[in-house]
Amino acid sequence: MTGRYSGGAFAVGAYALWGFLPLYFVLLEPTGPWEVVAWRILLSLVFYAVLIPIIGGRPRLRAVLANRRLVLWTALAGLLIYLNWQIFLIATLTGHVVEMSLGYFINPIVTVLLGVVVLHERLRPLQWAAVGLAALATVVIVVGYGAFPWLALGVAFSFGFYGLVKKHIGGSVDVISGLTLESVWLTPLALVQLMVVAMTTGLTWGSAGVGHAVLLGSAGIVTAAPLMLFAAGARRVPLTVLGIAQFITPITQLVIGVWVLDEPMPPERWIGFAVVWMALALFTLDSLFAARRRRRLRDRAATHRSQIVPTREE
Numbered sequence: 001m002t003g004r005y006s007g008g009a010f011a012v013g014a015y016a017l018w019g020f021l022p023l024y025f026v027l028l029e030p031t032g033p034w035e036v037v038a039w040r041i042l043l044s045l046v047f048y049a050v051l052i053p054i055i056g057g058r059p060r061l062r063a064v065l066a067n068r069r070l071v072l073w074t075a076l077a078g079l080l081i082y083l084n085w086q087i088f089l090i091a092t093l094t095g096h097v098v099e100m101s102l103g104y105f106i107n108p109i110v111t112v113l114l115g116v117v118v119l120h121e122r123l124r125p126l127q128w129a130a131v132g133l134a135a136l137a138t139v140v141i142v143v144g145y146g147a148f149p150w151l152a153l154g155v156a157f158s159f160g161f162y163g164l165v166k167k168h169i170g171g172s173v174d175v176i177s178g179l180t181l182e183s184v185w186l187t188p189l190a191l192v193q194l195m196v197v198a199m200t201t202g203l204t205w206g207s208a209g210v211g212h213a214v215l216l217g218s219a220g221i222v223t224a225a226p227l228m229l230f231a232a233g234a235r236r237v238p239l240t241v242l243g244i245a246q247f248i249t250p251i252t253q254l255v256i257g258v259w260v261l262d263e264p265m266p267p268e269r270w271i272g273f274a275v276v277w278m279a280l281a282l283f284t285l286d287s288l289f290a291a292r293r294r295r296r297l298r299d300r301a302a303t304h305r306s307q308i309v310p311t312r313e314e
Helices: 002-026 033-055 058-065 068-093 097-119 125-145 150-172 175-199 210-217 219-234 239-245 248-260 267-307
Strands: none
Touching: 002 068, 002 219, 002 239, 002 248, 033 058, 033 068, 033 175, 033 210, 033 219, 058 068, 058 175, 068 097, 068 150, 068 175, 097 125, 097 150, 097 248, 097 267, 125 267, 175 219, 210 219, 219 239, 239 267
């Protein structure tokens, strides 16, 4: 029970940190999204390079590198998380935190939908209803607000595909090795990105004061910390707990966008969000009912096995 409580605390901590990330990145202005993402990749790699010898992770990293298939999958995962980070930063630094929160609200539904399309999984009736409501919410926002939520869908689908890749890799790649390799494959892209920024708008690290330099230099830790907390929590708590806890992130982002950053929230957008929340309510109820059914089946099977008394012929 203690492990479950600590796992829940780790998961809540991870989602809370992800929720407050927009405030951290807003504090990095005048650094633009392209420079921030590049530093985020490079400084994360530095953090993992220091961490791996401390935790004795070199043998596991070498084992992954020896498997070409796993190397290719980690490269694909790196590309997908890069897209997610870049869209996240563009949304945050251009006044679209509310739209980004919408993306993380619908992410669980997008993940289920990708499971149907890519993995040919079957949805239960309540899950189909949740998908339908999410589609309706998109139509409401487009018609009422007059803009297609590209950033929200970009965040949701990039992270959804990232989750599919990580699920496919499974236990073949440990958390730290996977994150390290994702950063390694993205390093050339990050370096090119920094060169382009330097030749166009100019790099900001070191030119905006000591406080700004310290904040930007912390990007690696800020990126890695919630990922490590999430990994620790995911091993200790059921998926239903993680499924409910993940809503901490978009709720926090919505509050920050509306009440801290004063982003516009007209009635049309509130209606769209309300429809999304109805979809999430159905989705969460279905997950809880399914978990309860599985638990009952396990209990019945265990009771049945305990009633079987082995006999021995004399």
